Amino acid sequence: MKNRIVSLDYMRGVVIVLMAIDHASSAFNGGRFAADSHFFYRPGMELPVDQFLTRWITHLCAPAFLFLAGAALALSIERRVRDGHSNWSINRRLLVRGSLIALLDVIWISIFWAPGRILLQVLYAIGISMILMIPLRTLSNRWLAGIAIGFFIGAESILNALGSSTDQSTSVLLTLTLYPGLVDVFACLYPVLPWLAMMILGWVFGRYLLTWWGTETTRRALPVILSVVGVIALFLFVLLRGLNGYGNMALLRDDSSLVQWLLVSKYPPSLTFVLLEGGLIALVLGGLFWRENRRDKPMGRNHPLLVFGQTSLFFYLLHIPILEVTARLFGLQKSAGLSMTYVAAAGVLIALYPLCRWYRSYKRAHPNSPLQYI
Numbered sequence: 001m002k003n004r005i006v007s008l009d010y011m012r013g014v015v016i017v018l019m020a021i022d023h024a025s026s027a028f029n030g031g032r033f034a035a036d037s038h039f040f041y042r043p044g045m046e047l048p049v050d051q052f053l054t055r056w057i058t059h060l061c062a063p064a065f066l067f068l069a070g071a072a073l074a075l076s077i078e079r080r081v082r083d084g085h086s087n088w089s090i091n092r093r094l095l096v097r098g099s100l101i102a103l104l105d106v107i108w109i110s111i112f113w114a115p116g117r118i119l120l121q122v123l124y125a126i127g128i129s130m131i132l133m134i135p136l137r138t139l140s141n142r143w144l145a146g147i148a149i150g151f152f153i154g155a156e157s158i159l160n161a162l163g164s165s166t167d168q169s170t171s172v173l174l175t176l177t178l179y180p181g182l183v184d185v186f187a188c189l190y191p192v193l194p195w196l197a198m199m200i201l202g203w204v205f206g207r208y209l210l211t212w213w214g215t216e217t218t219r220r221a222l223p224v225i226l227s228v229v230g231v232i233a234l235f236l237f238v239l240l241r242g243l244n245g246y247g248n249m250a251l252l253r254d255d256s257s258l259v260q261w262l263l264v265s266k267y268p269p270s271l272t273f274v275l276l277e278g279g280l281i282a283l284v285l286g287g288l289f290w291r292e293n294r295r296d297k298p299m300g301r302n303h304p305l306l307v308f309g310q311t312s313l314f315f316y317l318l319h320i321p322i323l324e325v326t327a328r329l330f331g332l333q334k335s336a337g338l339s340m341t342y343v344a345a346a347g348v349l350i351a352l353y354p355l356c357r358w359y360r361s362y363k364r365a366h367p368n369s370p371l372q373y374i
Contacts, residue, residue: 070202102127
């Protein structure tokens with residue numbers, strides 16, 4: 001794509017690699033740690049360092065996917081606005097693509113991860129967030145940033161106030177929007193509002209990026225700006241985690257060990273989770289933008305991270321059934337060791353790389369096909 005900002009694709013590729021590790025662990029690893037939530041963790045619970053860190057490094061995935069989706073959408077939509085596309089055509093595109101992505105969790109991912117149930121995970125959060133951006137995109141950057149940041153600051157108070165509801169209809173609404181849970185046949189780990197807030201931040205970033213990328217001065221300042229934002233976010237994380245009170249979604253430190261400091265609530269995302277992962281996203285993106293600015297050493301167009309980053313949804317839809325079916329065929333489902341996690345992750349990345357390259361080429365050759373939505 002002309003004038004494509006490949007740092008965003010590389011960042012998405014980094015996330016794909018981490019995601020493959022997490023999902024390989026879900027398929028093969030009998031000792032997988034998944035108590036990164038105040039719902040599941042109990043004080044004094046054992047935290048094996050190798051299992052914990054394998055899980056922890058993948059926390060970057062969901063917030064980065066939502067942030068990058070927001071940034072990419074803003075770049076695409078704002079360019080369409082500048083090119084004279086009507087609001088109706090833009091909104092229709094968001095509605096169709098968002099609906100399709102959310103539906104894929106129901107009709108595809110649920111088959112492999114939750115047979116007999118409807119599992120709503122990250123595709124649900126991305127798809128519904130896209131749809132909700134139809135009215136939200138009319139707001140200014142200041143309003144959008146204020147809504148997102150305000151939600152993250154106040155989410156714990158909101159959940160404390162609403163979480164005790166026992167009314168079934170209210171519980172369904174809370175599960176789909178705010179509070180992860182299981183209601184009847186629905187299992188939702190990614191209620192839409194916290195992840196919509198992350199997409200909003202990405203959208204605001206994408207709008208600014210469209211302007212910043214236009215001049216050499218602002219483009220070269222971008223890595224510095226992101227690094228400063230990342231350091232500030234990590235400082236606030238350390239402050240809140242150290243205070244060990246509000247902002248941790250009731251998942252408090254048992255002691256001062258490193259794993260306890262890093263044990264933050266993903267389900268639902270606490271303010272400390274958002275600050276930690278957001279700070280890391282900013283720092284990694286800053287490094288990638290710095291690398292992209294080095295015109296003397298251009299980034300390779302067939303680098304695996306770039307290929308995966310430019311075919312992320314295609315990879316996502318294929319790697320889950322490959323991992324799950326392989327684990328079952330060899331009798332290793334949730335029974336192998338941690339080493340098998342990394343072997344399986346490497347295997348699925350290697351196996352899908354040539355297919356992702358082919359898909360990228362085919363999609364570019366047919367830009368107006370239905371594949372534009374995947």
